[in-house]
Amino acid sequence: MNESINQELFQFIKESPTAWHAAESVAQRLVREGFTELHESQVWEIQAPGKYFVRRGGSSLIALRVPGPHFKGFMIMAGHGDSPCFKIKHLDTVPTVELYTRLNTERYGGIILSSWMDRPLSAAGRLVLRQNGKIVTRLVNLDRDLLLIPNLAIHMDRSANDGKSYNLNIDMQPLFGGREAGGSLRRLVAQAAEVEEESILDADMFMVPHMPGTQWGAAGEFISAPRLDDLQCVFAGLQGFLRARDGDSAAVFCVFDNEEVGSMTKQGAGSGFLKDVLLRFGGALGRSAEERRQGMASTLLVSMDNAHAVHPNHPEYADRKDRPEMNKGVVIKYNAVQRYATDAVSAALFMEVCRRAGVPTQRYTNRADLQGGTTLGAIIASHMAVDTVDVGLAQLAMHSAFETAGAEDTAYMAAAAEEFFSSSFRRDPDGMQI
Numbered sequence: 001m002n003e004s005i006n007q008e009l010f011q012f013i014k015e016s017p018t019a020w021h022a023a024e025s026v027a028q029r030l031v032r033e034g035f036t037e038l039h040e041s042q043v044w045e046i047q048a049p050g051k052y053f054v055r056r057g058g059s060s061l062i063a064l065r066v067p068g069p070h071f072k073g074f075m076i077m078a079g080h081g082d083s084p085c086f087k088i089k090h091l092d093t094v095p096t097v098e099l100y101t102r103l104n105t106e107r108y109g110g111i112i113l114s115s116w117m118d119r120p121l122s123a124a125g126r127l128v129l130r131q132n133g134k135i136v137t138r139l140v141n142l143d144r145d146l147l148l149i150p151n152l153a154i155h156m157d158r159s160a161n162d163g164k165s166y167n168l169n170i171d172m173q174p175l176f177g178g179r180e181a182g183g184s185l186r187r188l189v190a191q192a193a194e195v196e197e198e199s200i201l202d203a204d205m206f207m208v209p210h211m212p213g214t215q216w217g218a219a220g221e222f223i224s225a226p227r228l229d230d231l232q233c234v235f236a237g238l239q240g241f242l243r244a245r246d247g248d249s250a251a252v253f254c255v256f257d258n259e260e261v262g263s264m265t266k267q268g269a270g271s272g273f274l275k276d277v278l279l280r281f282g283g284a285l286g287r288s289a290e291e292r293r294q295g296m297a298s299t300l301l302v303s304m305d306n307a308h309a310v311h312p313n314h315p316e317y318a319d320r321k322d323r324p325e326m327n328k329g330v331v332i333k334y335n336a337v338q339r340y341a342t343d344a345v346s347a348a349l350f351m352e353v354c355r356r357a358g359v360p361t362q363r364y365t366n367r368a369d370l371q372g373g374t375t376l377g378a379i380i381a382s383h384m385a386v387d388t389v390d391v392g393l394a395q396l397a398m399h400s401a402f403e404t405a406g407a408e409d410t411a412y413m414a415a416a417a418e419e420f421f422s423s424s425f426r427r428d429p430d431g432m433q434i
Helices: 003-014 019-032 185-193 228-243 273-284 289-297 344-357 376-381 409-422
Strands: 036-038 050-056 060-066 074-080 085-088 100-102 105-108 121-131 134-141 175-178 200-209 214-216 222-225 250-256 300-304 330-333 361-364 387-396 403-406 426-428 431-433
Touching: 003 214, 003 222, 003 228, 003 409, 019 036, 019 050, 019 060, 019 121, 019 134, 019 228, 019 250, 060 273, 074 228, 074 273, 074 376, 074 409, 121 185, 134 185, 134 200, 185 200, 222 228, 228 250, 228 300, 228 387, 228 403, 228 409, 250 273, 273 289, 300 344, 300 376, 330 344, 330 409, 344 361, 344 387, 344 409, 361 387, 376 387, 387 409, 403 409
Parallel strands: 036 050, 074 250, 074 300, 300 387, 330 361
Antiparallel strands: 050 060, 060 250, 085 105, 085 200, 100 175, 121 134, 121 200, 214 222, 222 403, 330 387, 387 403, 426 431
16 A cells, blocks of 8 residues: 555654754655756746746745746645744753653643553754854754653552543753762753754754654554654655646645644744745846736645545544545535635635545544644635635644554545646636636
């Protein structure tokens, strides 16, 4: 069951423990495919046709493939590279408690806390360094079984199976080593990054799950790995972006950071990053303000973020009719109060893309008395008026340290992305064409 593409997905996830690493993994792939990196602080010299990408904050990336100088609009797919985890507060301060050394952490995003306990954890992130008179950043990934959050034995907590609440400042602090380990995190990070400890000015470090992805089930029909939300969509979207043929629209692939904490950062989907890039491209190609606005009117955005599959033990939490299944194709997500940006028009357009690609589609709506999360699509559409559809792949245990999805669905999303990026969208007074 599509074992090859899922093994590639697992490798991508392994190389992407944080949003910075995910952006770097995508950037390396783009460079190998002939894309040129542009920098926001420099003048953009762009040719059409041409292939380019831009990063902001080191953790968000937008790639564009321009088919020619007279492209109609933009075909955009966007996902996010961050995942719920724990941020390590300090490199230098490692509090000790009697016989042990623990790290000092805080929660990032909506975590299923119990899933992080009694499993191998590692640390990764970025360092801020002083080198040759300048301040620079460098990625670091310790990539080893380094940490663990131990449960309390059942003999000491007889109510552990009766509904457990966790104190983040007590129960969820990871064991790092014995008493003598105090102060050694900075040394390990410097060694992994191959820098001197004294050159480290500060760091953004996260505790991350350290388990390889696996394909399993009676017929190998499931995959499990850390960070499937949203790296499964990012990986599949990138596959389709790179395989697609040129259409009459410019193809745009986006990976944003900070979706799990609301996207309201300089590199998040709530910033002007995407709009800035599209406007600068138009300007660099000599388009007038009127022509740029016309192009935005013929733009279609697909927001990719995984969806909830019907749970085997709790099917009652799914809507009575819209019941997504793993291995049954791409899920189109709807919400009456626009937490998902899908409407009937954008859904119909995306379903036509999937029909051409031979990819099955499903619907997702929240049960009427349950509230879902907000996506990139709704956030981007709030300040950039383009037709938007929210889609994803069905999965279990969203925001767990180890999530589960369908072994067929990565390939389904990649095929849909390839057809999407090979297509063009045109809005006219008498209707739309795709």
